[in-house]
Amino acid sequence: CLYLTQHRGVVESFGIPYIKPFLIFGSPPFAFHKINYQDWMIGQCKKLGRTWGRYDGINPTIVSIDPEFIKQVTVKQFDSFTDTFDFHTPDDSTTLDISQGDTWRALRKMLSPTFTTGKMKSMLEPMEAIAERTVDYIEEKVKNNSTIDVKPILQGFTLDTIAKCAFGLETKAYKGEDDQFAKTAYDVFNQFRADTWTNVLFFNIVSHFPVISRFFNLWPESAMKIREMTTQIMNERDKNNVEVGDFIDRLREHKANVEPPVTPPMIDAQGIVFLTAGFETTATTLGHMCYLLAKNPDAQEALYEEIMRVCDSSAKIDHETIKDMHLLEGAFNETLRIRPPVTEHDRLCTKDCVVEGIKIPKGTRIQLPNLPAHIDEEFFPDPFAFKPERFLKENAHQITPFTWRPFGSGNRVCIAQRFATTEVLIFMAKLLSRFRILDSPSTKLNYFRGDLFLLSHSEMNIKFELRA
Numbered sequence: 001c002l003y004l005t006q007h008r009g010v011v012e013s014f015g016i017p018y019i020k021p022f023l024i025f026g027s028p029p030f031a032f033h034k035i036n037y038q039d040w041m042i043g044q045c046k047k048l049g050r051t052w053g054r055y056d057g058i059n060p061t062i063v064s065i066d067p068e069f070i071k072q073v074t075v076k077q078f079d080s081f082t083d084t085f086d087f088h089t090p091d092d093s094t095t096l097d098i099s100q101g102d103t104w105r106a107l108r109k110m111l112s113p114t115f116t117t118g119k120m121k122s123m124l125e126p127m128e129a130i131a132e133r134t135v136d137y138i139e140e141k142v143k144n145n146s147t148i149d150v151k152p153i154l155q156g157f158t159l160d161t162i163a164k165c166a167f168g169l170e171t172k173a174y175k176g177e178d179d180q181f182a183k184t185a186y187d188v189f190n191q192f193r194a195d196t197w198t199n200v201l202f203f204n205i206v207s208h209f210p211v212i213s214r215f216f217n218l219w220p221e222s223a224m225k226i227r228e229m230t231t232q233i234m235n236e237r238d239k240n241n242v243e244v245g246d247f248i249d250r251l252r253e254h255k256a257n258v259e260p261p262v263t264p265p266m267i268d269a270q271g272i273v274f275l276t277a278g279f280e281t282t283a284t285t286l287g288h289m290c291y292l293l294a295k296n297p298d299a300q301e302a303l304y305e306e307i308m309r310v311c312d313s314s315a316k317i318d319h320e321t322i323k324d325m326h327l328l329e330g331a332f333n334e335t336l337r338i339r340p341p342v343t344e345h346d347r348l349c350t351k352d353c354v355v356e357g358i359k360i361p362k363g364t365r366i367q368l369p370n371l372p373a374h375i376d377e378e379f380f381p382d383p384f385a386f387k388p389e390r391f392l393k394e395n396a397h398q399i400t401p402f403t404w405r406p407f408g409s410g411n412r413v414c415i416a417q418r419f420a421t422t423e424v425l426i427f428m429a430k431l432l433s434r435f436r437i438l439d440s441p442s443t444k445l446n447y448f449r450g451d452l453f454l455l456s457h458s459e460m461n462i463k464f465e466l467r468a
């Protein structure tokens, strides 16, 4: 009992509204499989305000959508919040997204150059070719039936893109080939869904006894397979003296001169986050965008006109021409506002500090949900309307910084934001230039039960009409 209540009083001392803990446990809810977590979070932000507290298991936690608070935590006082939640895996299998302190700094420094303009260049041509052949495949499919489930095709597209751009692998997951590879990537995701009471029990145990995760490798078997695959590709390239200039080559470069706190097995483990973070987030965003465009035909026509205007003099759709498709980028941003696939980002306080008048002791968790901010009408008037023009240059000043956070914010912002943006814009420009996306009675957006984010919907039935 003493262990479970050791931090009691901390949340109470913040002087903000909070959810009381239940007996010796943290604050409810506990049965995640029985509630819609996003609705619950939105409801709490409405009820308790923009900054409030709770006990996440034994851990004192501040939840905030207040832009000034978020700016302090993720940028101004970042030195006191370098870490994410202490989801400790043994050091050798820690990946960038869950690494802490100096290990995170070293890994971020090592991996950031993968996405500089120069390095991205070599990824763009393959990305364009993969998008083109995937849209060709959609054209072939809709010849038989104009309404198809695009979800597996979109997942296949993002999987093929990350396989090629990061690992140099030629896969054809867009048409259902390379099943084993795709299955391994999906499996890592499925482990983190709170859809059964046993999974929920596991989440509750880890949040009440976080120390457990320090002694066990919580990565599932499938994640270990991705790590093995990463090592194998590196070894083969070493043996054949091949250099491609991609993510794998960056890892090889660093493995040859590795310095503590980074270790050689830790370098191999980075393949896990690139493969898993790199496909389902983007595939879900593409699915969401198709859905929202099917429901908003006027906005879709405006995008089509823009694409045609930019590519008027037979310029092809590529990474250069998409730079002039501002409304399309607005539609992407608007999609991520209404349906952000990753609905929060987290920090752990590593040094006592004061933020916006709240004394925050070391060890406090900071949970920064984005969806409640994205639909807060003070931040985004008429929040449920799909309006890509909100993000046009001339309107951008109306958006308060740190209210739109689908990629997180500050120093730990998504490392691949530009990569994901380019990938979606290229694909959608190619798709919309060829097809009208239509609503149909079976066009629905249903998330998997127990999805703690909006990360994966079930089928995405879209009706396609070939443009003349």
Ligand code: HEM
Pocket: 096, 097, 098, 108, 162, 273, 274, 277, 278, 279, 281, 282, 285, 340, 341, 342, 344, 345, 346, 405, 406, 407, 408, 409, 410, 411, 412, 413, 414, 415, 416, 417, 419, 420
């Ligand atoms: C639309 C697509 C994507 C969305 C919405 C997204 C969202 C996010 C969010 C919310 C975070 C947490 C940021 C924070 O804590 O402030 C994050 C981190 C991260 N993302 Fe993404 N992501 C996307 C695509 C990708 C892709 C394609 C990759 C890899 C190729 C990737 C790799 C990562 C990594 C490695 C981190 C951890 C960064 C760190 O802790 O330093 N993401 N992403």
